[in-house]
Amino acid sequence: MSLKIRLARGGTKKRPHYRIVVADARAPRDGRFIEKVGTFDPLVAKDSPERVTLEAERCQHWLSVGAQPTDRVARFFDAAGLIKREPRNNPEKAVPGKKAQERVAEKAKKVAAAAAEAAEG
Numbered sequence: 001m002s003l004k005i006r007l008a009r010g011g012t013k014k015r016p017h018y019r020i021v022v023a024d025a026r027a028p029r030d031g032r033f034i035e036k037v038g039t040f041d042p043l044v045a046k047d048s049p050e051r052v053t054l055e056a057e058r059c060q061h062w063l064s065v066g067a068q069p070t071d072r073v074a075r076f077f078d079a080a081g082l083i084k085r086e087p088r089n090n091p092e093k094a095v096p097g098k099k100a101q102e103r104v105a106e107k108a109k110k111v112a113a114a115a116a117e118a119a120e121g
Helices: 056-064 071-080 098-120
Strands: 003-012 015-024 035-040 052-054
Touching (some): 003 056, 003 071, 052 071, 056 071
């Protein structure tokens, strides 16, 4: 059985509150879970200690038996010092889309044409 340590959403519309749970990877996001190991409240200030609460002992236990944290939960564990997470790098994320690149090329072509016309006349 593949285990995940992930977020399960609770709260009302526009007011999210998450439980950090250990669950079977095949279980639904907000469905059945094995154990609750913490909470995450995204509406609290980032520097507040109530934003993320973890039961470090239980988290360490589940990590030792092979549970895989999701990327967001791995960030929380890294901040708490439970695991070491390497920062990711995606240089293509900042590249504009195809249409935007076409617009930039078209604009550059117009500017070059205007500059050439100004130089002639």
